Amino acid sequence: MISTVTMKWNGNFLELIDQRKLPSVEEYVRCTNSDCVAQAIKDMIVRGAPAIGASAAFGYVLGAVENKEHLTIEAMERVKEKLASTRPTAVNLFWALERMHSKFLSEVDNEEREDVLRILNEEAERIANEDVEVNKQMGMYGQELLPKSSTVITHCNAGALATVDYGTALGVIRAAVERGKTVHAYVDETRPYLQGARLTAWELLKLGVDTTLICDNMAGWVMKTRKVDAVIVGADRIAANGDTANKIGTYSLALLAKKHGVKFYVVAPVSTIDTDISNGIDIPIEERSHTEVTEIHGFRIAPDGVGVYNPAFDVTDAKLIDAIITERGVLKYPYVESIAKVVK
Numbered sequence: 001m002i003s004t005v006t007m008k009w010n011g012n013f014l015e016l017i018d019q020r021k022l023p024s025v026e027e028y029v030r031c032t033n034s035d036c037v038a039q040a041i042k043d044m045i046v047r048g049a050p051a052i053g054a055s056a057a058f059g060y061v062l063g064a065v066e067n068k069e070h071l072t073i074e075a076m077e078r079v080k081e082k083l084a085s086t087r088p089t090a091v092n093l094f095w096a097l098e099r100m101h102s103k104f105l106s107e108v109d110n111e112e113r114e115d116v117l118r119i120l121n122e123e124a125e126r127i128a129n130e131d132v133e134v135n136k137q138m139g140m141y142g143q144e145l146l147p148k149s150s151t152v153i154t155h156c157n158a159g160a161l162a163t164v165d166y167g168t169a170l171g172v173i174r175a176a177v178e179r180g181k182t183v184h185a186y187v188d189e190t191r192p193y194l195q196g197a198r199l200t201a202w203e204l205l206k207l208g209v210d211t212t213l214i215c216d217n218m219a220g221w222v223m224k225t226r227k228v229d230a231v232i233v234g235a236d237r238i239a240a241n242g243d244t245a246n247k248i249g250t251y252s253l254a255l256l257a258k259k260h261g262v263k264f265y266v267v268a269p270v271s272t273i274d275t276d277i278s279n280g281i282d283i284p285i286e287e288r289s290h291t292e293v294t295e296i297h298g299f300r301i302a303p304d305g306v307g308v309y310n311p312a313f314d315v316t317d318a319k320l321i322d323a324i325i326t327e328r329g330v331l332k333y334p335y336v337e338s339i340a341k342v343v344k
């Protein structure tokens with residue numbers, strides 16, 4: 001059983017808060033099969049690297065239930081591929097699916113099908129529960145880097161909604177507040193999908209954090225004219241050298257932070273590190289629909305026929321990152337060595 005704002009799992013179905021409708025409507029979508037979970041990831045009903053990973057793990061369990069009568073390696077590879085083909089950048093998706101699939105492979109000769117399903121269910125719940133623990137641990141490490149009274153800028157949504165619970169970048173803010181520190185958060189609206197305006201502002205206000213919404217192009221001016229201590233963001237995939245893919249706009253923020261002497265922190269679990277990729281150039285970057293740029297809530301804001309480029313993520317050079325906060329400690333540049341130490 002898992003029950004958080006982001007997701008609810010009872011062994012038979014997965015309920016996901018529909019993040020497309022927040023903050024105006026708080027509604028859950030119920031998935032009783034793996035197709036539904038795959039579609040929910042594709043459609044951004046659930047989004048954020050760790051939340052996608054955990055959802056896919058539950059989708060894998062539902063896929064096993066669907067194939068109960070013929071629980072073969074081929075059938076489960078098809079389930080895995082279907083879930084993996086939903087979004088390309090966040091590596092937590094592939095990490096969670098690999099973990100589920102290797103658990104299945106270790107049980108494939110078990111004739112007791114009910115046992116196999118139970119073991120897969122336990123593994124998916126373990127992934128979800130570990131995510132919450134890991135976020136709290138990162139929050140604890142990360143808050144130590146913030147002064148007693150601090151001002152931060154965050155981008156996209158790396159809160160409870162992007163995880164099973166607690167959040168990564170917002171977990172740091174949350175942990176600081178829990179320890180009596182005061183934090184003023186500037187929230188980038190995060191065009192085109194507005195995760196900052198819609199989700200991060202909603203979450204931070206619920207947590208009672210002093211929150212100011214800005215358009216993305218205001219961040220440089222805020223750094224220049226107000227005292228900002230740190231930019232804190234999450235990550236979708238970190239290469240072996242520390243280059244970090246995160247929501248489009250993160251790279252510009254890192255450059256601005258360097259220019260203005262503001263600390264730039266990435267908060268991500270070790271499961272977001274992909275040591276198969278040596279540097280950021282090789283991280284696959286998802287491109288999304290043109291209408292995300294030409295329309296706002298279905299209202300056309302650009303002329304017909306205009307060309308559009310809509311990369312959903314960018315890559316920030318490791319050199320621009322002051323620290324990568326993981327559950328196994330705070331990593332410092334050069335990341336090749338510090339990452340190798342925490343990744344087993």
Ligand code: MRU
Nearest residue numbers: 047048049158162168234235247
């Ligand atoms: O396209 P999204 O909304 O899934 O992108 C999410 C992000 O870029 C987050 O910053 C990242 O996944 C870290 S979430 C803890």
